[in-house]
Amino acid sequence: MWKKGLDHSQKKSHYVAIVGGSVSGSEAAALLSDQGVRVVVIDQNALPYGKLEDGLPKWHHNLRDKQEAEIDKKLDHDRVRFIPNLKIGRDYAFKDLVDLGFTAVILANGAWQDRPLPVPGIEKFRDKELIYQNDLLKWYNHYHEPDYDGKQYEIKDGIVVIGGGLASLDVMKIVMMELVERKLKEKLGDDIIVDQFELEKKGIDKYLDQFGLKFEDLGIKGGTLVYRRQAKHMPLKHPQGKDPESVEKAQIVSQRILDNYKKKFHFHFIPEATPVDFIEEDGKLKGLVLQKLRTLDNGKLEKIEGETFNIYTDQVISSIGSIPEKIDGIPYDGDRIKTEGDENISKVYGYDNVFAIGNAVTGKGNIKTAKEHGSMVTQRLLDEYLQKNTQAFDMELEAYNEEVRKKTDEKIARIFTQLFDKDVPDDVTVDHIWEVSKAYQDRVGYKDYKSWIESHKPVRYEDIIAKKKAERS
Secondary structure: OOOOOOOOOOOOOOEEEEEOOOHHHHHHHHHHHHOOOEEEEEOOOOOOOOHHHHOOOHHHHHHHHHHHHHHHHHHOOOOEEEEOOOOEOOOEOHHHHHHOOOOEEEEOOOOOEEOOOOOOOHHHHEOOOEEEHHHHHHHHHHOOOOOOOOOOOOOOOOOEEEEOOHHHHHHHHHHHHHHHHHHHHHHHOOOOOOOHHHHHHHOHHHHHHOOOOOHHHHOOOOOEEEOOOOHHHOOOOOOOOOOHHHHHHHHHHHHHHHHHHHHHHOOEEEOOEEEEEEEEEOOEEEEEEEEEEEEOOOOOEEEEEEEEEEEEOOOEEEEOOEEOOOOOOOOEEOOEEOEEOOOOOOEEOOOOOEEEOOHHHHOOOHHHHHHHHHHHHOOOOHHHHHHOHHHHHHHHHHHHHHHHHHHHHHHHHHHHHHHOOOOOOOHHHHHHHHHHHHHHHHHOOOOOHHHHHHHHOOOOHHHHHHHHHHHHO
């Protein structure tokens, strides 16, 4: 993708700051460092893996490990300096970062903030009776770790999930698997080994066969998914074209996907409804008021005036999407970073040397977007897809990440051509950049990339389950 005629190898090195070290950030770092550019990668977390670690459900562990190994190869480089546990906008001002004198600053910090549930006043229940998807996934992926000290949740029977799409179906799977594990332990004893990877792969009914039980024996009411449109309108299978026949075929597939998920994981579904108010008792959330909607032929939604109904629940999960977390000093256009000029470069509005790549500029959450892309390319029969959904999704997300890398490659090539023929900052500024970055590494006890990663990789769920099974045999 680089222009072959450019030769920067004999010039003094430029310095670039990249905020975010996951798929697009690590790709940018690799492309630049290979061209002789020195790169400082800043990440808000101890590990640079983004939602591969904290947002991709842990049963996708094979894909996670493969993708994270690729990131490690790109960041463990002599010309790349990794700074963990530094959040721009909280621990270090964005303006101060720009003023350090980098040739360019590239924002690859993704979309970590949940889109607020649009019900006035409901935020007062957050992390109590109201849980957001990003928080739920981080808890689910890590609560098994012996030293986990993050938010703690206990899934309640009868929970309501607001949302649509494959991300919401994953939330429903988590909900139902958590309920099944708890009921199995209540029924058969705490020492029973419940393998959620096996449970996710087989589905509830087939998994319970080994215990001689049926779902009805567990006494679970089950969770409910509430979606604002009909099931056929869920973004589970995108049409191959805009013609009516392609749209209809995609809608049939989307309906079948939902029906199969419901059958496999025993949850309920309410279509064409959206929350407009909540029910409160003694300071606790006890339910939602849902507005009935109608999906018109043109795809638009219409409120059915005077038609609302109550759904009673002790817990609600909002799964309506992720957006970039806003940082002081960066201009925004709605939920997206505001850019100007060539859209293939994504230069941040008002800055000559600040750029945005990946979900930081698209305004979408990586996993959600990846799943939507994955469903678009899925051509398998539904039964085969659901029987092998983890492997299929792994392939689809890998294809999506390749697309992210390709787009990143194109943008970095354009950025490189536009900026990197100008003079490098003087040695005093360059030395200052290196001193500041080294000081932040020293602050957290960082010595080198490999040892830092090895000491901060969490205990994996699959290793815990394998150890328990080995001890039992």
